[in-house]
Amino acid sequence: MTLRLLPWDYGIRNLARRPVRSLLTLAALATVVLLMLVVVGFIRGLETSLAVSGDPDVMLVYSLGAEENIENSAVPARTAGVLEASLSGIRQRSGVAYVSPELYFGTRVGGGDVTSLGLVRGVTPTASLVRRSVRITSGAWPGPGEILAGRLAHAKLGVPANALRPGSTVTFENRDWTVSGTFSAGGSAFESELWCRLPDLQSALNRQDLGLVALTLAPDGSAGEIDLFSKQRKDLEITATPETAYYGAMQTHYKPVRILAWAVVALVAGAGAFAGLNMMYGAVAGRTREIAALRAIGFRRRAVLLSLIQEGLVLAAAASLLAGTAALLLINGLSVRFTMGAFALRVDGTTLLIGCGVGLLLGAAGAVPPALKALRRPIAESLKAI
Amino acid sequence: MLNLTHHAAAVGALSVALLAVGCGAPDGDAPVTDAAAPTVQNAAYLAPTEPEGAKGVGAVKESVEDGDEVTVVGLIGGDRAPFVDGLAAFTIVDPKVPYCAADEGCPTPWDYCCQQDKVPANSATVKLIDADGKLVAENARDLLGIDELTEVVVRGTAEKDDAGNLSVLARQVYVRK
Numbered sequence: 001m002t003l004r005l006l007p008w009d010y011g012i013r014n015l016a017r018r019p020v021r022s023l024l025t026l027a028a029l030a031t032v033v034l035l036m037l038v039v040v041g042f043i044r045g046l047e048t049s050l051a052v053s054g055d056p057d058v059m060l061v062y063s064l065g066a067e068e069n070i071e072n073s074a075v076p077a078r079t080a081g082v083l084e085a086s087l088s089g090i091r092q093r094s095g096v097a098y099v100s101p102e103l104y105f106g107t108r109v110g111g112g113d114v115t116s117l118g119l120v121r122g123v124t125p126t127a128s129l130v131r132r133s134v135r136i137t138s139g140a141w142p143g144p145g146e147i148l149a150g151r152l153a154h155a156k157l158g159v160p161a162n163a164l165r166p167g168s169t170v171t172f173e174n175r176d177w178t179v180s181g182t183f184s185a186g187g188s189a190f191e192s193e194l195w196c197r198l199p200d201l202q203s204a205l206n207r208q209d210l211g212l213v214a215l216t217l218a219p220d221g222s223a224g225e226i227d228l229f230s231k232q233r234k235d236l237e238i239t240a241t242p243e244t245a246y247y248g249a250m251q252t253h254y255k256p257v258r259i260l261a262w263a264v265v266a267l268v269a270g271a272g273a274f275a276g277l278n279m280m281y282g283a284v285a286g287r288t289r290e291i292a293a294l295r296a297i298g299f300r301r302r303a304v305l306l307s308l309i310q311e312g313l314v315l316a317a318a319a320s321l322l323a324g325t326a327a328l329l330l331i332n333g334l335s336v337r338f339t340m341g342a343f344a345l346r347v348d349g350t351t352l353l354i355g356c357g358v359g360l361l362l363g364a365a366g367a368v369p370p371a372l373k374a375l376r377r378p379i380a381e382s383l384k385a386i
Numbered sequence: 387m388l389n390l391t392h393h394a395a396a397v398g399a400l401s402v403a404l405l406a407v408g409c410g411a412p413d414g415d416a417p418v419t420d421a422a423a424p425t426v427q428n429a430a431y432l433a434p435t436e437p438e439g440a441k442g443v444g445a446v447k448e449s450v451e452d453g454d455e456v457t458v459v460g461l462i463g464g465d466r467a468p469f470v471d472g473l474a475a476f477t478i479v480d481p482k483v484p485y486c487a488a489d490e491g492c493p494t495p496w497d498y499c500c501q502q503d504k505v506p507a508n509s510a511t512v513k514l515i516d517a518d519g520k521l522v523a524e525n526a527r528d529l530l531g532i533d534e535l536t537e538v539v540v541r542g543t544a545e546k547d548d549a550g551n552l553s554v555l556a557r558q559v560y561v562r563k
Contacts, residue, residue: 065502224472228513231465231477234506235549239465 006299006307014311021282022315029319030326032272033359036265037327040354041345043261045336049343050251053188054244055216057091058130059226062212064237068249071105073211075238080213082236087229089221093129098216100130103201105211109194110171111159118157119193119341120147120172122201122211130214133188139166139181142196146180150191155335155342170194173204189247192341214243269358277366284308284370291374292382301375308371309364316363320356327355428529431474431514431522433560437541442480443552444508452546458554459539459562461485462532463496464509474514474522474529478538483508485535496534510552512540514559530559537562 015022061083066073080101084090091098102123109118125141128134142148149164157163164170168179177196185191202208217223223242230240284291294304324347332347374382440459450456460478462468463485468477479485479498486492486500498505514522514529527533542556 222472224470224475227467228470228473228475228511231468231470231475232511232551232553233547233549234509234551237506 003300003303004298005303006294008310011307011311012314015314025315026319026322028275029272029316029359029362030322032268032275032362033320033323033355034326035268036272036358037323037347037351037355038331038345039261039264039268040351041327041331041347042336043258043265044348044351045343045346046254046258046338047251048187048346049189049341050247050254053190053250054242054247055130055132056242056244057217058243059215059217059223059240060212060243060246061215061226061230061238061240064239066239068241068246070212070246073104074207074209075212076236077101077209079210079236079238082233083213083215083226083229087221087225089218089225091216091218091221096126096129098126098129100124100127100214101198101210102127102214103198103205103207103209103211104193105205107172109157111154111157111163111168114157114159114163115171116156116158118153118172120201121190121193121195122198123195124198127195127214130216131185131190133186134183134190135185136181136183139179142180144197144200145175145177146196147177148195149179149182150193150195151182151184152191152335152342152344153194156192156337158337173201175204187344189341189343192343265354269362272358272362273366277369281370281373284367284374288374288377288382291371292377292379295375295379296383304375305368305371308367312363312367313360314363316360319363320359323359324352324356327352428531431530431558433539433541433558436539436560436562440539440541442482442508443478443510444480444482446544447507447510447546447550447552450544450546450552452544454544455541456544456554457539457541458510459537460510460512461496462534462536462538464498464505466494466497468496468534469525469527471525472523474524474526475511476526476532477509477511478540479505480508481537494534510554512538512542512554512556512559515555515557517557519555526559530561532559532561 060070061075061079062070062073063075080099084097084099100123102121104119104121106117106119108115109120111118128141136148137151139148147170154161154164162168164179164182166179166181169176170179171177172194177194183191183195198210215226217226223240226240230236230238291304295301327347331345334345335342336345437457440457443458443460446456446458458478459481461481462476462478464477464479470476483498483501483504485498486495488495490500492499512526514526516522522529532538539560539562540554540556541558542554545553545555
């Protein structure tokens with residue numbers, strides 16, 4: 001015996017019969033889905049930024065006491081030369097070793113009318129060999145007294161994007177620096193930084209040492225070789241770690257933030273479920289007689305229940321579509337500042353799947369309890385209901 | 387009744403099969419290494435008896451010249467990660483240098499963070515080499531079944547650079563119990 005279902009368009013027409021209630025439910029569901037997309041986009045953006053920041057072939061050599069914080073590191077200036085001369089496992093091309101001596105630190109940076117904490121990296125031309133993801137998107141490599149601004153550096157500084165256009169001026173360490181160009185780095189943490197010439201930065205800071213040395217391993221080179229060298233050369237007081245491990249440790253550092261964000265997702269989903277239930281209770285309670293009438297003319301409980309779930313799902317699908325479109329147009333790529341720099345909110349496939357999936361679940365599950373309650377009442381009693 | 391008997395037999399057979407799987411040999415091809423019970427793999431690198439005349443790292447470092455034969459004793463440590471990944475090399479510290487006590491709240495006492503200034507003068511790197519004189523390409527922790535703060539005695543050739551850093555090229559390591 002087959003189940004006689006209510007016509008598909010019955011549920012759709014029902015939504016149009018109560019436009020205000022349907023619109024309110026739609027708005028509530030869309031808000032819930034949008035909130036979820038924002039939070040999941042935040043988590044995805046943070047994770048992506050840290051995940052793509054490490055190059056598996058790059059080793060970072062920095063001072064032993066820096067405790068996995070390169071900003072606190074100071075190594076002798078000769079370290080880059082010593083590493084290059086002592087190790088055979090470093091990649092080379094045309095006699096140039098892929099060794100990038102760098103000075104990296106946070107300082108107050110003035111851009112436009114705002115002064116805030118920025119991240120500055122002093123580099124040499126070999127940085128372009130080691131930092132393979134970096135691409136100059138406008139302008140040119142920095143000359144004396146110039147800086148190259150990362151794509152998200154303006155977000156980290158809290159200034160408008162045009163404050164870091166080529167030709168603009170920023171101030172740090174009591175000097176004015178002209179922006180020579182901008183760069184992207186595949187969504188990695190470098191995009192929040194300002195790059196300038198290493199000698200200029202050393203001169204501005206009155207420092208002769210380096211913060212770290214980044215080097216690229218040759219195809220036959222191994223991380224163990226660099227690690228062993230660091231352990232042997234006690235006089236240099238250096239330690240070596242793969243760049244991926246460094247940013248992996250950062251991911252661990254931000255684990256509480258990610259847990260908190262997932263907790264917010266759960267709370268928003270929970271609140272959304274209650275809101276959805278409330279709306280659906282209201283929607284179904286006003287239709288007790290209609291439901292009883294459907295049963296009286298021969299439709300089974302299951303058929304009526306399926307029709308109500310269909311209504312909820314149609315609303316939830318429309319809400320997910322609205323929220324997804326809004327998220328892609330308004331939120332995707334939005335810059336977020338955090339201690340380590342800035343990252344872009346990421347509304348990708350996974351984000352949409354989680355946000356819209358929970359939205360559809362709310363639509364379907366929200367309709368079930370009030371519908372069951374209405375269907376349990378005797379038909380005669382329901383037909384008399386006001 | 388017949389069905390019940392069949393079910394009981396099936397459950398019994400399944401239980402026996404599960405027990406047989408559970409009691410079998412451990413998975414994986416890698417043999418379990420343990421210093422207390424040397425395997426064929428690591429026995430070649432573990433000295434059966436303690437070399438005589440061992441001196442602490444600090445004393446050896448003061449007197450040794452590059453290329454000398456030395457016997458040195460030390461505790462594995464001096465770094466938060468004293469073992470080198472993928473290579474049979476590790477750092478040792480003179481036993482006379484006290485490492486952080488448990489009540490000092492140090493999660494990695496083998497890095498000697500409470501005596502950091504004494505580490506450079508009292509530490510050395512041990513590199514385990516094979517019969518061809520090449521550094522063994524396997525983590526010493528797994529190869530020898532040793533751990534941080536294990537006391538070892540090493541006999542080998544000293545490698546000392548101009549900055550006074552000492553490495554010992556050894557073919558075997560004796561693990562003090």
